[in-house]
Amino acid sequence: xxxxxxxxxxxxxxxxxxxxxxxxxxxxxxxxxxxxxxxxxxxxxxxxxxxxxxxxxxxxxxxxxxxxxxxxxxxxxxxxxxxxxxxxxxxxxxxxxxxxxxxxxxxxxxxxxxxxxxxxxxxxxxxxxxxxxxxxxxxxxxxxxxxxxxxxxxxxxxxxxxxxxxxxxxxxxxxxxxxxxxxxxxxxxxxxxxxxxxxxxxxxxxxxxxxxxxxxxxxxxxxxxxxxxxxxxxxxxxxxxxxxxxxxxxxxxxxxxxxxxxxxxxxxxxxxxxxxxxxxxxxxxxxxxxxxxxxxxxxxxxxxxxxxxxxxxxxxxxxxxxxxxxxxxxxxxxxxxxxxxxxxxxxxxxxxxxxxxxxxxxxxxxxxxxxxxxxxxxxxxxxxxxxxxxxxxxxxxxxxxxxxxxxxxxxxxxxxxxxxxxxxxxxxxxxxxxxxxxxxxxxxxxxxxxxxxxxxxxxxxxxxxxx
Amino acid sequence: xxxxxxxxxxxxxxxxxxxxxxxxxxxxxxxxxxxxxxxxxxxxxxxxxxxxxxxxxxxxxxxxxxxxxxxxxxxxxxxxxxxxxxxxxxxxxxxxxxxxxxxxxxxxxxxxxxxxxxxxxxxxxxxxxxxxxxxxxxxxxxxxxxxxxxxxxxxxxxxxxxxxxxxxxxxxxxxxxxxxxxxxxxxxxxxxxxxxxxxxxxxxxxxxxxxxxxxxxxxxxxxxxxxxxxxxxxxxxxxxxxxxxxxxxxxxxxxxxxxxxxxxxxxxxxxxxxxxxxxxxxxxxxxxxxxxxxxxxxxxxxxxxxxxxxxxxxxxxxxxxxxxxxxxxxxxxxxxxxxxxxxxxxxxxxxxxxxxxxxxxxxxxxxxxxxxxxxxxxxxxxxxxxxxxxxxxxxxxxxxxxxxxxxxxxxxxxxxxxxxxxxxxxxxxxxxxxxxxxxxxxxxxxxxxxxxx
Numbered sequence: 075x076x077x078x079x080x081x082x083x084x085x086x087x088x089x090x091x092x093x094x095x096x097x098x099x100x101x102x103x104x105x106x107x108x109x110x111x112x113x114x115x116x117x118x119x120x121x122x123x124x125x126x127x128x129x130x131x132x133x134x135x136x137x138x139x140x141x142x143x144x145x146x147x148x149x150x151x152x153x154x155x156x157x158x159x160x161x162x163x164x165x166x167x168x169x170x171x172x173x174x175x176x177x178x179x180x181x182x183x184x185x186x187x188x189x190x191x192x193x194x195x196x197x198x199x200x201x202x203x204x205x206x207x208x209x210x211x212x213x214x215x216x217x218x219x220x221x222x223x224x225x226x227x228x229x230x231x232x233x234x235x236x237x238x239x240x241x242x243x244x245x246x247x248x249x250x251x252x253x254x255x256x257x258x259x260x261x262x263x264x265x266x267x268x269x270x271x272x273x274x275x276x277x278x279x280x281x282x283x284x285x286x287x288x289x290x291x292x293x294x295x296x297x298x299x300x301x302x303x304x305x306x307x308x309x310x311x312x313x314x315x316x317x318x319x320x321x322x323x324x325x326x327x328x329x330x331x332x333x334x335x336x337x338x339x340x341x342x343x344x345x346x347x348x349x350x351x352x353x354x355x356x357x358x359x360x361x362x363x364x365x366x367x368x369x370x371x372x373x374x375x376x377x378x379x380x381x382x383x384x385x386x387x388x389x390x391x392x393x394x395x396x397x398x399x400x401x402x403x404x405x406x407x408x409x410x411x412x413x414x415x416x417x418x419x420x421x422x423x424x425x426x427x428x429x430x431x432x433x434x435x436x437x438x439x440x441x442x443x444x445x446x447x448x449x450x451x452x453x454x455x456x457x458x459x460x461x462x463x464x465x466x467x468x469x470x471x472x473x474x475x476x477x478x479x480x481x482x483x484x485x486x487x488x489x490x491x492x493x494x495x496x497x498x499x500x501x502x503x504x505x506x507x508x509x510x511x512x513x514x515x516x517x518x519x520x521x522x523x524x525x526x527x528x529x530x531x532x533x534x535x536x537x538x539x540x541x
Numbered sequence: 542x543x544x545x546x547x548x549x550x551x552x553x554x555x556x557x558x559x560x561x562x563x564x565x566x567x568x569x570x571x572x573x574x575x576x577x578x579x580x581x582x583x584x585x586x587x588x589x590x591x592x593x594x595x596x597x598x599x600x601x602x603x604x605x606x607x608x609x610x611x612x613x614x615x616x617x618x619x620x621x622x623x624x625x626x627x628x629x630x631x632x633x634x635x636x637x638x639x640x641x642x643x644x645x646x647x648x649x650x651x652x653x654x655x656x657x658x659x660x661x662x663x664x665x666x667x668x669x670x671x672x673x674x675x676x677x678x679x680x681x682x683x684x685x686x687x688x689x690x691x692x693x694x695x696x697x698x699x700x701x702x703x704x705x706x707x708x709x710x711x712x713x714x715x716x717x718x719x720x721x722x723x724x725x726x727x728x729x730x731x732x733x734x735x736x737x738x739x740x741x742x743x744x745x746x747x748x749x750x751x752x753x754x755x756x757x758x759x760x761x762x763x764x765x766x767x768x769x770x771x772x773x774x775x776x777x778x779x780x781x782x783x784x785x786x787x788x789x790x791x792x793x794x795x796x797x798x799x800x801x802x803x804x805x806x807x808x809x810x811x812x813x814x815x816x817x818x819x820x821x822x823x824x825x826x827x828x829x830x831x832x833x834x835x836x837x838x839x840x841x842x843x844x845x846x847x848x849x850x851x852x853x854x855x856x857x858x859x860x861x862x863x864x865x866x867x868x869x870x871x872x873x874x875x876x877x878x879x880x881x882x883x884x885x886x887x888x889x890x891x892x893x894x895x896x897x898x899x900x901x902x903x904x905x906x907x908x909x910x911x912x913x914x915x916x917x918x919x920x921x922x923x924x925x926x927x928x929x930x931x932x933x934x935x936x937x938x939x940x941x942x943x944x945x946x947x948x949x950x951x952x953x954x955x956x957x958x959x960x961x962x963x964x965x966x967x968x969x970x971x972x973x974x975x976x977x978x979x980x981x982x983x984x985x986x987x988x989x990x991x992x993x994x
Binding site: 091094096098099101102103105106107108109118120146147148164166167169186188191209211212213337338339399400401402403404405406409410411459 | 573574575576577578579580581582583588591592593594595599600603604607612613617618619620623635636637638639640641
């Protein structure tokens with residue numbers, strides 16, 4: 075339920091078909107990609123332009139309700155969920171590529187443009203958009219900006235912040251500000267850098283300018299099969315240690331292999347293996363085969379029972395499809411899953427992987443690992459059935475223990491999925507009170523009244539008084 | 542902990558809506574496969590256009606779950622509107638990593654929705670007529686009369702838009718069922734004469750589904766199916782007492798009626814003892830390949846339905862399996878569009894192209910966005926004129942962009958939808974089924990005049 079005046083304002087701003095207030099319909103917005111958190115919003119509004127977002131934000135802010143930005147709702151930290159009620163501002167209708175400037179390798183986008191659609195549009199110009207989260211066929215650029223998304227290839231190419239060059243942002247008071255942008259090197263503080271990864275707590279990006287890269291000249295993709303998960307972790311560490319820089323290194327563990335191989339995205343991973351390591355090199359033709367050969371022999375030295383090179387583009391795509399659709403394929407094993415997203419030093423990988431397996435066993439839970447091994451970004455997926463309350467409680471405890479294990483090893487609580495709602499209470503594991511206060515200070519300078527995506531990222535602090 | 546619970550599903554106040562929810566609840570295992578990853582969103586024509594998650598496959602599955610858990614009523618606007626608004630194109634199935642059987646769930650949901658609230662009079666009348674041969678026969682005869690006399694075409698072009706736009710679209714669909722006359726081949730004089738394969742190797746037997754709309758308005762496609770299969774070494778066997786396949790009824794949630802027809806067809810084709818059941822309508826083929834699921838709870842028929850489904854093949858699969866034999870040139874430009882129930886529901890992408898590939902000098906271009914629904918989806922264009930119209934216009938544009946003489950798609954519903962859209966746009970581009978073009982090619986090759994067997 076929202077006040078009549080607000081309903082009227084939203085309708086005036088965007089038209090009646092863009093405003094959803096029916097309680098039943100709103101149910102579908104109670105979760106994002108992480109179904110463990112469910113909170114129904116009071117309304118959803120679907121604007122089409124910066125001006126409409128501005129009008130909508132002003133109206134919600136006048137009513138004093140929370141403003142919750144949402145892209146495709148594929149996030150995995152509960153970031154696009156209205157945990158304190160309020161209005162979801164969805165960007166699904168803001169899906170136009172406004173400018174594709176091939177000469178300057180830039181694109182100007184509305185936030186609802188799907189990540190992979192940008193690369194498709196750029197391909198005829200020999201360009202692509204580098205960050206490639208596994209959900210890239212459906213997730214939106216706006217969501218990528220909010221989460222500072224990575225993806226398998228961020229090992230070599232870096233994450234979203236490296237590619238965002240300018241933003242138009244609507245702040246919670248309805249003002250529109252430009253951060254960075256074509257031909258404007260930033261003077262003073264890097265506010266653009268601050269905004270990328272702010273998880274919807276600073277404002278809503280309504281236009282995003284990104285940098286595109288030339289498509290690499292050539293690619294080599296290897297698949298190494300291991301009988302032990304830890305050896306695969308060791309191989310990753312050794313490859314980086316040897317000074318090689320693959321574009322991506324991904325580990326898919328035995329549980330995940332079996333789920334993927336059972337799905338329409340079967341990639342040909344042997345189902346009796348305990349780990350598959352996908353290694354990709356890209357760049358100029360010169361030297362790439364040497365790199366691939368060196369990586370292959372390092373895998374063999376750490377105990378790979380088989381290493382093979384994708385023979386053609388079709389085989390390469392199949393290998394990747396298996397990896398990228400792994401999350402969804404888990405639905406074949408269990409009705410619900412909680413995916414964690416911790417980052418640990420690469421050298422600690424073998425030990426942490428063994429530790430995670432031990433925790434899973436202790437709580438009687440299946441933990442499937444599929445992750446960006448190259449940058450030590452783990453994604454343990456805990457499988458469960460939410461209809462079983464007792465199991466749910468075990469999931470919570472196991473999840474927290476895994477997190478603590480990673481932090482203890484010098485890691486952190488999120489690699490790329492964001493803190494959101496799910497990991498908000500883990501923040502004190504990595505930040506002390508003074509640091510959290512400082513983070514609150516930054517947040518308040520963007521959103522003094524605490525209306526933008528409240529209840530996310532930072533734990534409520536009783537001392538958080540001064541605005 | 543911020544808690545994993547949120548508002549726990551299934552433990553909220555409203556009790557499950559009794560019997561009505563049972564059909565959806567019975568599908569709970571199928572439903573629980575959805576992990577909410579959202580990979581289905583960008584391929585859903587309604588979500589792409591409306592941007593509301595309730596109009597996405599994930600959202601609709603969520604609403605089904607909510608009904609099954611008793612969180613919302615089956616009669617609620619949310620459930621009724623969004624389940625009804627689905628095209629049933631199943632583009633969400635091949636992109637689903639969890640393998641959610643969306644089509645089966647949609648049919649169950651439609652049954653629940655239909656019991657909670659009556660569907661539109663138009664839908665009811667149509668399904669009632671299709672289920673009864675004595676009604677549909679004279680209806681189609683009337684339709685053929687309107688088509689042959691040009692009355693349908695004329696009325697569709699005179700009629701004003703607005704209040705009568707539904708009737709206008711319906712007449713345009715009817716007019717669009719007119720056969721395409723390919724231009725004669727300029728080098729007809731020295732046309733290649735192709736020999737039929739002589740030897741009697743393994744000649745498997747085929748029964749052809751005659752269908753309802755296909756029989757009523759596209760008899761020529763059934764004949765072309767028979768002729769082209771025979772040229773390619775199949776023995777066609779007439780199958781008496783077969784019925785409409787029941788696809789329209791199943792899609793509309795009339796599952797009891799669909800099951801009755803399914804059983805009749807299983808009996809009829811079993812009686813004929815054929816190796817394959819050839820289907821030339823993608824929607825029918827998809828439904829018949831799923832009789833096994835439709836009748837899974839029928840103790841007498843479950844096993845028979847599974848073995849029946851295993852024998853069902855699209856005509857293009859059977860032809861592609863044999864090559865097919867090339868015919869004589871039919872110089873023309875063809876825009877090919879994938880029917881959803883062939884591509885998404887049956888996973889058939891290349892076989893129809895192989896059929897067209899056997900026609901020399903037919904240039905084939907796959908329509909841009911051919912993976913997306915044309916908006917036909919049964920009578921969607923009439924029950925949802927605005928959204929169906931927008932989807933149809935997008936398809937029409939893509940077909941015209943291919944600059945072809947004929948739009949080719951192996952499903953009667955899609956042929957009528959695309960044909961009507963093109964006609965109302967004032968375009969002369971006709972529609973045809975791939976076997977019609979292969980048939981023409983065989984005709985020109987003299988394959989039918991010099992029968993050896």
